[in-house]
Amino acid sequence: MKHEYKLGGTVLLVDNVSVTIGDKPIIENVTMEEHDVIRDGHNQGQMIAVVGRSGRGKSTLFKAITGLRKPTKGRILIPSDEANKPIEVKEGDVGFVDQKYTLFRHLTLYNQLKLAAQKGSTPESEIHGRVMELLSKWGLEKAKDQYPGHCSGGQRQRAAILSQILSSGYFLVLDEPFSGLDVGNVEDVKSMLRLVNASHELSTIIFSTHDIELAVELADKIYVIGFPSEDKQIGTIVSAFDLKTLGLAWQSYGKEHIDLVHDIKKKILAS
Numbered sequence: 001m002k003h004e005y006k007l008g009g010t011v012l013l014v015d016n017v018s019v020t021i022g023d024k025p026i027i028e029n030v031t032m033e034e035h036d037v038i039r040d041g042h043n044q045g046q047m048i049a050v051v052g053r054s055g056r057g058k059s060t061l062f063k064a065i066t067g068l069r070k071p072t073k074g075r076i077l078i079p080s081d082e083a084n085k086p087i088e089v090k091e092g093d094v095g096f097v098d099q100k101y102t103l104f105r106h107l108t109l110y111n112q113l114k115l116a117a118q119k120g121s122t123p124e125s126e127i128h129g130r131v132m133e134l135l136s137k138w139g140l141e142k143a144k145d146q147y148p149g150h151c152s153g154g155q156r157q158r159a160a161i162l163s164q165i166l167s168s169g170y171f172l173v174l175d176e177p178f179s180g181l182d183v184g185n186v187e188d189v190k191s192m193l194r195l196v197n198a199s200h201e202l203s204t205i206i207f208s209t210h211d212i213e214l215a216v217e218l219a220d221k222i223y224v225i226g227f228p229s230e231d232k233q234i235g236t237i238v239s240a241f242d243l244k245t246l247g248l249a250w251q252s253y254g255k256e257h258i259d260l261v262h263d264i265k266k267k268i269l270a271s
């Protein structure tokens with residue numbers, strides 16, 4: 001059964017963005033427009049996957065989307081508090097979990113999250129409560145007084161994701177959140193992303209992965225970033241697949257999903 005949905009306002013506009021590092025163009029003319037996905041009876045967030053071969057510019061694009069690298073050309077707009085007045089993204093607006101799950105080495109998991117949750121004049125007791133609740137929900141309660149160096153990869157990663165959720169509102173960008181995880185941790189991170197996604201109508205998660213099956217299982221939109229031709233080695237969006245219009249979003253994984261995986265892999269290999 002195909003699920004009904006509507007599209008609301010724009011939650012992200014990557015408007016013809018190019019990034020050059022030194023004198024080397026890395027990505028060129030990347031355009032992505034994401035809308036609020038609305039489904040009756042659901043707090044339906046957006047889940048967007050970016051796939052493509054190594055070196056095609058996924059991490060570079062993510063640094064631009066999170067305001068860590070200014071585009072050489074084009075702009076990246078997100079909604080602001082004032083309705084109908086999008087703003088150019090700047091560092092800190094969008095949560096970013098990088099490929100290495102960066103955490104502060106000298107802070108315990110509890111203190112990392114407390115620091116991330118501190119904004120404005122939120123009272124200490126409220127912050128403590130929120131952090132403890134999340135630690136328990138995400139299975140990190142026992143590890144709360146450990147330093148990142150003494151945590152497993154999966155624990156570090158969950159802490160990194162949590163700290164971004166706490167510090168950055170409804171936008172979350174994750175660069176290869178599934179790499180290097182065991183089967184159980186992959187399932188954990190999948191359910192956490194779904195949880196975050198359903199936590200707010202505007203929740204927007206963008207992730208990259210080399211696991212195309214996972215992308216098709218989780219995302220409602222998938223972009224392939226690649227080189228347009230052999231003599232043009234600059235990353236750009238070569239294909240986009242909207243699982244909502246294909247009737248494959250929010251469905252259990254079936255034969256049509258497998259067919260889509262094949263199609264996407266073909267596009268990736270050709271770019």
Ligand SMILES: Nc1ncnc2c1ncn2[C@@H]1O[C@H](COP(=O)(O)OP(=O)(O)OP(=O)(O)O)[C@@H](O)[C@H]1O
Nearest residue numbers: 021022024026052053054055056057058059060061
């Ligand atoms: N700071 C930098 N200085 C110079 N070149 C860079 C820099 N960062 C990235 N690049 C180059 O940009 C290209 C794209 O790199 P990027 O890390 O964005 O690729 P990716 O798609 O994320 O790859 P992977 O799948 O391996 O993570 C590569 O050729 C890389 O060498």
Ligand SMILES: [Mg+2]
Nearest residue numbers: 058059099175
């Ligand atoms: Mg990368």
